[in-house]
Amino acid sequence: MSLSERKKRILKAVVEDYIGSAEPVSSKALQGRLDLSVSSATIRNEMNELEQMGLLEQPHTSAGRRPTASGYRIYVNELMGSGDVTQDEAEAIHEKIRKGDEPSNAVSDASKLASQITALPSYAMQAMPGVVTAQRFELVYIDDHTFIIVVLLSNKSVQNRLVTLPTVTKPALLTKLSALFNASFTGKPEGDMTTELIAATERAAGDVTGVTAVIAGFVMEILMRTQVRHTVVSGTSNLLEHPEFQDVEKARRVLGYLSNEQELLRLPAPEADGVKIFIGAENVAEALRDASVVVAKYDAGDNMQGIIGVVGPTRMDYAKVAARLSYIAGGLAKVLAMGVPIGEISGGEDE
Amino acid sequence: MSLSERKKRILKAVVEDYIGSAEPVSSKALQGRLDLSVSSATIRNEMNELEQMGLLEQPHTSAGRRPTASGYRIYVNELMGSGDVTQDEAEAIHEKIRKGDEPSNAVSDASKLASQITALPSYAMQAMPGVVTAQRFELVYIDDHTFIIVVLLSNKSVQNRLVTLPTVTKPALLTKLSALFNASFTGKPEGDMTTELIAATERAAGDVTGVTAVIAGFVMEILMRTQVRHTVVSGTSNLLEHPEFQDVEKARRVLGYLSNEQELLRLPAPEADGVKIFIGAENVAEALRDASVVVAKYDAGDNMQGIIGVVGPTRMDYAKVAARLSYIAGGLAKVLAMGVPIGEISGGEDE
DNA sequence: ATTAGCACTCTCGGCCTTTGAGTGCTAATT
DNA sequence: AATTAGCACTCAAAGGCCGAGAGTGCTAAT
Numbered sequence: 001m002s003l004s005e006r007k008k009r010i011l012k013a014v015v016e017d018y019i020g021s022a023e024p025v026s027s028k029a030l031q032g033r034l035d036l037s038v039s040s041a042t043i044r045n046e047m048n049e050l051e052q053m054g055l056l057e058q059p060h061t062s063a064g065r066r067p068t069a070s071g072y073r074i075y076v077n078e079l080m081g082s083g084d085v086t087q088d089e090a091e092a093i094h095e096k097i098r099k100g101d102e103p104s105n106a107v108s109d110a111s112k113l114a115s116q117i118t119a120l121p122s123y124a125m126q127a128m129p130g131v132v133t134a135q136r137f138e139l140v141y142i143d144d145h146t147f148i149i150v151v152l153l154s155n156k157s158v159q160n161r162l163v164t165l166p167t168v169t170k171p172a173l174l175t176k177l178s179a180l181f182n183a184s185f186t187g188k189p190e191g192d193m194t195t196e197l198i199a200a201t202e203r204a205a206g207d208v209t210g211v212t213a214v215i216a217g218f219v220m221e222i223l224m225r226t227q228v229r230h231t232v233v234s235g236t237s238n239l240l241e242h243p244e245f246q247d248v249e250k251a252r253r254v255l256g257y258l259s260n261e262q263e264l265l266r267l268p269a270p271e272a273d274g275v276k277i278f279i280g281a282e283n284v285a286e287a288l289r290d291a292s293v294v295v296a297k298y299d300a301g302d303n304m305q306g307i308i309g310v311v312g313p314t315r316m317d318y319a320k321v322a323a324r325l326s327y328i329a330g331g332l333a334k335v336l337a338m339g340v341p342i343g344e345i346s347g348g349e350d351e
Numbered sequence: 352m353s354l355s356e357r358k359k360r361i362l363k364a365v366v367e368d369y370i371g372s373a374e375p376v377s378s379k380a381l382q383g384r385l386d387l388s389v390s391s392a393t394i395r396n397e398m399n400e401l402e403q404m405g406l407l408e409q410p411h412t413s414a415g416r417r418p419t420a421s422g423y424r425i426y427v428n429e430l431m432g433s434g435d436v437t438q439d440e441a442e443a444i445h446e447k448i449r450k451g452d453e454p455s456n457a458v459s460d461a462s463k464l465a466s467q468i469t470a471l472p473s474y475a476m477q478a479m480p481g482v483v484t485a486q487r488f489e490l491v492y493i494d495d496h497t498f499i500i501v502v503l504l505s506n507k508s509v510q511n512r513l514v515t516l517p518t519v520t521k522p523a524l525l526t527k528l529s530a531l532f533n534a535s536f537t538g539k540p541e542g543d544m545t546t547e548l549i550a551a552t553e554r555a556a557g558d559v560t561g562v563t564a565v566i567a568g569f570v571m572e573i574l575m576r577t578q579v580r581h582t583v584v585s586g587t588s589n590l591l592e593h594p595e596f597q598d599v600e601k602a603r604r605v606l607g608y609l610s611n612e613q614e615l616l617r618l619p620a621p622e623a624d625g626v627k628i629f630i631g632a633e634n635v636a637e638a639l640r641d642a643s644v645v646v647a648k649y650d651a652g653d654n655m656q657g658i659i660g661v662v663g664p665t666r667m668d669y670a671k672v673a674a675r676l677s678y679i680a681g682g683l684a685k686v687l688a689m690g691v692p693i694g695e696i697s698g699g700e701d702e
Numbered sequence: 703a704t705t706a707g708c709a710c711t712c713t714c715g716g717c718c719t720t721t722g723a724g725t726g727c728t729a730a731t732t
Numbered sequence: 733a734a735t736t737a738g739c740a741c742t743c744a745a746a747g748g749c750c751g752a753g754a755g756t757g758c759t760a761a762t
């Protein structure tokens with residue numbers, strides 16, 4: 001599918017005009033916009049052909065034309081320039097993401113920011129693919145019935161658990177177990193923590209209260225949970241600002257989709273670092289068939305990677321949005337990759 | 352304001368019919384519903400008087416009547432029975448909240464649940480009023496440049512921080528500092544950690560690298576953050592299901608309000624355990640003036656308390672919603688109050 | 703105090719007309 | 733062969749009109 005230079009210019013102009021106005025674009029309007037010195041009739045002929053090719057469509061016979069999904073696709077692939085981020089925005093992004101002294105909230109902050117500067121709902125998921133292992137164990141004695149398990153993970157996050165038991169656990173036993181766990185369980189993925197190995201540790205520690213099994217259980221749970229993905233969604237009300245979602249039914253479908261974590265996990269992600277765009281029916285998800293998704297992937301090393309994206313009408317300034325998302329994703333990766341304290345938080349009040 | 356028995360019955364019937372149908376209620380419809388043996392004309396007269404009193408209103412001259420905010424208020428205060436929770440719902444609630452083996456997510460789970468069973472957007476905030484202090488410190492050596500700060504707080508949550516420094520910190524120093532912090536800083540609120548006290552600790556430990564100040568800084572930050580409230584909002588798309596929010600502008604206002612954490616914090620909360628209802632203009636927040644808020648407070652002891660509420664149209668089954676929220680809040684309080692491990696979590700992937 | 707009866711009001715849906723934007727096509731022009 | 737002026741045609745959107753129906757308020761009778 002190769003378009004004449006003039007067709008390209010016309011398609012580009014239609015897309016960009018439509019993005020700005022949300023109204024079908026007429027041949028006369030294009031004539032003013034473009035500085036092609038041709039009459040509106042010629043432009044009409046070209047538009048007609050673009051319609052034959054499935055790149056433009058008319059809402060009804062006597063209206064102007066607007067891009068189809070394929071039209072947007074061509075625009076995105078071949079015609080749009082790369083949007084850039086203004087000085088102000090760049091500063092705002094650094095301000096919000098970099099300075100956030102709660103690194104674990106960086107992802108959620110980034111999502112909020114993305115929804116703000118794109119005026120669209122945004123979602124972010126932090127994934128932990130690959131295998132997470134424990135690097136270091138520490139058991140902190142509090143009293144005979146209470147102690148804390150602290151685990152430093154291979155991805156530099158620290159997890160902890162306060163354990164309260166009816167049985168008595170003496171500091172000496174905890175010290176011994178601490179050493180045994182550090183000897184036997186570091187560097188091992190959750191799957192390698194077999195019952196035999198646990199039983200062996202229990203014997204080695206001379207534990208008769210079963211506390212070894214309890215600790216092992218928590219450790220396994222921690223390792224498992226760390227692999228689970230977490231998602232945030234923010235700025236959902238932004239969707240309602242856009243004229244294409246004045247239809248409540250449409251808006252409901254998309255917002256309903258976004259509030260379902262299960263569904264969200266199924267959204268496709270770019271393979272490598274970079275931005276990917278899904279236009280209208282290109283989305284597998286039924287609910288997103290008249291929306292577009294722009295999503296960026298980041299990789300912060302140490303098994304930490306994730307995606308951050310926005311959902312909006314197909315009529316969207318793809319260049320701008322893609323540039324901003326990509327910039328935010330980049331900033332996020334840096335913040336997360338820094339050796340800066342990542343482990344923190346905890347407690348019932350969180351999340 | 353004391354109503355005749357008959358007026359009460361009529362008002363009650365109007366409210367309940369309107370809750371079910373979303374249509375203004377006519378005198379004839381009431382005649383069928385109520386088993387008062389009076390004619391529709393009599394009912395009309397009564398309704399007229401109720402309208403004079405500001406409890407009912409007509410959308411236009413020749414329509415039935417619906418309750419005003421004051422009408423709902425009287426209904427809620429004096430007329431409605433106490434809704435009860437069905438067996439099935441009770442089970443679902445226990446299932447979801449109790450069994451959640453991630454206690455720190457209990458609040459967010461409860462909010463999701465609330466929005467599900469009420470079919471309304473729901474919000475929850477966990478607050479930590481009162482003063483949180485540290486009960487126990489532990490510094491875990493990892494290598495010469497890395498260690499973990501673990502703090503057990505007075506509210507039984509455990510917080511941690513992975514610290515990476517350019518300077519060298521030997522295990523011996525950490526052990527010493529650990530003892531000093533436990534001696535000097537336990538039981539003290541963040542405000543009591545004066546620079547003098549920190550300097551004194553530094554001298555006592557013979558620390559020349561400044562690591563003491565770094566640790567103190569983190570501890571203060573942890574104590575401060577723990578007092579900060581956290582909020583969750585879920586099920587926002589539910590709002591759009593209700594006929595009164597087919598008007599996108601209205602829906603946008605409410606959803607916009609809900610996505611602004613700052614605003615949310617300003618919502619009034621019940622003083623003690625219990626449920627409070629704010630109808631229409633009773634809400635101080637401008638954006639909620641044509642919505643109602645039902646909110647329950649729970650207290651899980653140990654300085655952990657919070658609220659969980661829903662936002663919906665003024666036409667809402669207050670009895671049902673209040674009963675369900677109250678039940679959920681109760682369940683949540685129990686789960687959180689249990690000695691069960693509360694500290695856990697951490698790491699960049701969370702929240 | 704209640705009620706039957708009736709006139710009155712107002713919304714809602716359907717139908718028609720007008721208006722205006724924008725197109726497609728044809729015939730002339732370069 | 734490509735372009736263009738010109739014009740007839742189409743269609744959505746907005747406004748006006750009408751009839752139907754629901755429900756009320758009021759009056760006069762019980």
